[in-house]
Amino acid sequence: EPEVTQTPSHQVTQMGQEVILRCVPISNHLYFYWYRQILGQKVEFLVSFYNNEISEKSEIFDDQFSVERPDGSNFTLKIRSTKLEDSAMYFCASSETPGRNSPLHFGNGTRLTVT
Amino acid sequence: SQELEQSPQSLIVQEGKNLTINCTSSKTLYGLYWYKQKYGEGLIFLMMLQKGGEEKSHEKITAKLDEKKQQSSLHITASQPSHAGIYLCGADEYGNKLVFGAGTILRVKS
Numbered sequence: 001e002p003e004v005t006q007t008p009s010h011q012v013t014q015m016g017q018e019v020i021l022r023c024v025p026i027s028n029h030l031y032f033y034w035y036r037q038i039l040g041q042k043v044e045f046l047v048s049f050y051n052n053e054i055s056e057k058s059e060i061f062d063d064q065f066s067v068e069r070p071d072g073s074n075f076t077l078k079i080r081s082t083k084l085e086d087s088a089m090y091f092c093a094s095s096e097t098p099g100r101n102s103p104l105h106f107g108n109g110t111r112l113t114v115t
Numbered sequence: 116s117q118e119l120e121q122s123p124q125s126l127i128v129q130e131g132k133n134l135t136i137n138c139t140s141s142k143t144l145y146g147l148y149w150y151k152q153k154y155g156e157g158l159i160f161l162m163m164l165q166k167g168g169e170e171k172s173h174e175k176i177t178a179k180l181d182e183k184k185q186q187s188s189l190h191i192t193a194s195q196p197s198h199a200g201i202y203l204c205g206a207d208e209y210g211n212k213l214v215f216g217a218g219t220i221l222r223v224k225s
Contacts (some may be wrong), residue, residue, distance in 0.1 A: 043215040108157035
């Protein structure tokens with residue numbers, strides 16, 4: 001069964017450093033998302049992406065965050081200058097269509113630790 | 116914004132027993148998703164409910180959507196150790212922006 005793959009599975013970085021989290025969505029999916037889960041808290045929406053542009057973003061997704069689809073298969077989340085509070089599990093997801101007819105399929109996540 | 120409350124927060128059941136997890140929304144539910152998460156891992160899609168009164172089953176797991184009560188329930192019949200994990204409900208605010216509940220931790224004792 002096709003799946004969303006994320007790399008790396010763990011990333012440790014120092015405060016102020018840039019990180020790039022990578023995702024390969026399911027091949028026939030057109031809509032891509034990033035969510036995050038701080039330890040012990042709810043899964044939170046960060047951003048959705050379609051047709052090479054951001055469709056929706058949350059308040060969390062400030063100027064330090066950016067997303068890109070650099071080629072036909074990868075979808076990346078960049079954090080320019082990491083803060084301690086960015087430590088979380090970051091999940092990539094994809095869906096065939098937007099709206100309420102197509103479930104999101106999630107990757108296994110990247111655990112980001114900022115020291 | 117929409118809030119989802121799940122109950123119970125956690126439960127421990129004996130293998131073979133049935134159990135129910137509830138998810139109540141603060142707003143009208145237009146789409147309700149159930150996911151399962153193992154600790155530290157990704158979310159596995161279980162079921163999507165779109166219409167009031169809709170009920171879906173997959174193996175021993177059944178989910179229902181009660182639109183009037185703004186509530187969904189997830190029922191597991193004859194629980195097994197493989198059912199252990201965290202069950203999350205997610206509601207579609209708009210355009211696939213999902214809002215999630217805090218999750219229900221299920222442990223199954225063998």
